[in-house]
Amino acid sequence: MIWQSLDSILTRIRPRREVLALAIDALVVAACWHITYLFRLGFERWHSARPDYDVWVMLALVALYLGVFVALRVPKGMWRFSGFGEVQRLTLACAIAGLVGAVAVLMAQLSQVPRAVLALHPVVSLMGLAMVRIGYRMLYEHMRGRISGSATETRRALVMGAGDAARLLIAGIQHHGWVVVGLLDDDRRRLGTRVSNVPVLGPLDSAPRWAELHGISHIIVALPSATPAERRRALDLAAATHLPVVTVPSAAELREGTTVTRVREIEAEDLLGREPVQLDEGGISEALGGKVVLITGAGGSIGSELCRQVARYGPLKLVLYELSEFALYRIEQELSEHFPHIPLVRLVGDVRDPEHLRATFTRVRPQVVFHAAAYKHVPLMEEDNAFAALRNNTLGTWRAASAAAEAGAERFVLISTDKAVNPTNVMGASKRAAEMVIAKLAAEVLARGGRTRFMAVRFGNVLGSSGSVIPKFKEQIARGGPVTVTHPDITRFFMTIPEAARLVVQAAAIGEGGQVFVLDMGEPVRIVDLARDLIRMSGHSADEIPITFSGLRPGEKLYEELLADADATLATRFERLRIARLDDRGHDVQALLDWAAERSSAPDDEVRERLARLVSEYRRAGH
Incomplete structure (x- = not known):
């Protein structure tokens, strides 16, 4: 032409x-x-x-x-x-x-x-x-x-990938402000051919040369079926052009209904390069299908994703238990739109209120309970809010789990955290105490012949959740920087919100009681490297958006652990899902629960002292 x-x-x-x-x-x-x-x-x-x-x-x-x-x-x-x-x-x-x-x-x-x-x-x-x-x-x-088809200035794109995804992408965006100038692909058989009349110019690593030659404004990565490692390599090559990088949805997103013709910004999960966890869909369906499922903290980042994942398996009824009216309204509206056939019970409630919990569980009779209600922001809980963390995370777990046992629930799953391992902060210590609550209840229920199975799921930082560093980094990049990182050597384990939720429902399906499930999350990620990657993918350089170091915050440590040194782990039939059997004998968690239940406030230092008595491995950061 x-x-x-x-x-x-x-x-x-x-x-x-x-x-x-x-x-x-x-x-x-x-x-x-x-x-x-x-x-x-x-x-x-x-x-x-x-x-x-x-x-x-x-x-x-x-x-x-x-x-x-x-x-x-x-x-x-x-x-x-x-x-x-x-x-x-x-x-x-x-x-x-x-x-x-x-x-x-x-x-x-x-x-x-x-x-x-x-x-x-x-x-x-x-x-x-x-x-x-x-x-x-x-x-x-x-x-x-x-x-x-438009006389206005368009975005000139170079597409990585020359397969079916690229063909659908070209058909979908060519007349919506985009001009696809060329395609790149490592398959030598495709070099010199044309896809939808767009030439395949060269391999993926030639992106910088073609971008400069053709005045490209954006790089689009169209490799939905590639492995995470292959996608990560393509993203690194795209970032070398110093242009904004966008991508088509991944294979998992396509399965959930997202179309190839919609491009999105690079998310942190694209940069992890990890294979998704393979789960037993049949076993999960058997455990959740046709059951009454109750989720505490249903409007939070983890709780809301749990609602979405559970709804896929056709529960008889979904009970949403949430303290925030707005969060409850938001998840209720979403579920009503995407799963109109599932009856919803929407309850504004506080897990620290035993009477309301008992009345709720007696009335709705949940068979599976996911306990996601928690305070999880480490610095906020460390100063002036230690007692609030203890009452919500530990006492709230005791009261919700006790109500579930009294109502005859089949399974109760606590959402725990890697910060519960050798904790250095109140939030982590309160979640470790919550795990001890689960172990105590599991033993008591087993001794009296009860039916409720109690278990916990422990995972690392969740990308995009409230309090996560990723939304903060994106806001700082959008403002032109600087991007603030607490320490150049700080590392964290990361997983996506859907991955975390799927791990939780899998634990509910296979848990036998008194267990803490741990996901093998691969190697920890340096936060500063994640920040640099997000800056590069936005089309900026470190000179344009600098990174500054603000210092470790109260209660924060340089690295997190998924298993304490003394923990014994057992394999499950799922390659990356393991069980940590924790030795909780001799710990008097009931004394801490009674103390917290008797008062409405307490000084931070006293809370830390009582947590340290129970959680022997708790060492406050800097002490």
Whole structure:
């Protein structure tokens, strides 16, 4: 197609745009010198009446004009955006060059150069220079309209991947503000071919060269079926272009109904490069299908994803127990839209209220309970809120679990955290105490022949959850930085919210009681590396958006652990899901529960002291 060929030619010469602009301007100024003579002397005399030195005057004036243009940064203007501002800059440049040139000619006593020519030449030059730029803009917009169906400036994309996903992507975005200039693929059989009339230019690692050559504005990674490691390699190569990087949905997102034609920004989970955990869908369906399921903290980041995951398995009824009215309304609206066939019970309630819990469990008779209600922000809980963390995380777990046992629930699953291992903060110690509560109840229920199975699931930081560093990093990048990291060596285990929720429902399906399930989360991630990756994927460099270190916050440690040193782990039939059998004998968790239940407040230091008595491995950070 002629317009695509023209577009290809223009993009190839774009790196030398300023030099070419000066050359064209020189030709226009010289041509306008002749046109001015023609206008002043007419056809008969416009050439013969000139002095012998006229050609040298013209060349000197052209050099003068180009010097003024460079000084006023005229060549840096982009002709396809030419408007009134560009005409203003040209007017000033022509006026200065014309005035200086006329004065120089007169002072040199070159009297045979007509004064009218000296006066008219800047005006004619301005008209010629402006017409060239406006003509180019008209041609460019017409070309864009013929290629993309829109005359407005579009985003020029280079797509990584030349498979079916790329074909669907091109069909979906070509007429919505995008122009796909070329495709990249490591499959040598595809090189030189065309997908939906877009050429496959080269392998993935040639992205920087093609991006510069074609004036690319965005890189799109279209490899939904690639492994996480392959996607991560493609993202690193895309980031090397220093352009914004977007991606089509992953294979998991496509299975959940997202379409290939929708591109999104790079998320932190794209950067982890980990294989998803394979779960026993049949076993989970058997454990949850046709059951009454109650979720505490149903409106939180983990609780709401649990609601979505549980709803997929067709529960008889879903009971949403949430303290925040707004969070409860939000998840109720979402579930009603996507799972209209599932009856919902929406309850505003507090897990610290034993009477309301007991009445609720007696009335709805849940068979499976997921306990996600918790205070989890480490620095907030460390100072002035230690007792609130203890009452909510530990006492709240005791009361919710006791109500579940009294109501005859089949399973009770506590959402725990890696911060419960060798805790250095109140939040982690309160969650470790909650695990001890689960162990105590499991033993008591087993001793009296009860039916409720109690278990906990322990995992690392969840990407995108409330309090997560990722949303904070994205906000800081959007504001232009700096991005704040507490310490250059701080590391964390990470997992996605859906992955965490699936782990929890799997634990509910296979748990036998008194167990803490742990996910093998691979290697920990350095937070500063994650910040650098997000900056690169946004199309910025470390110089543009710097990273600053603010220091460790109260209760924070450099690294987290998933298992304490003394814990024994057992394998399950799921490769990356293990069981930690914890030795809780001799721990009097009941004394701490009774103490917390008897009062409405307590000093932070006393809370820490009592937690330390129970959780022997608790060592406050910095002490």
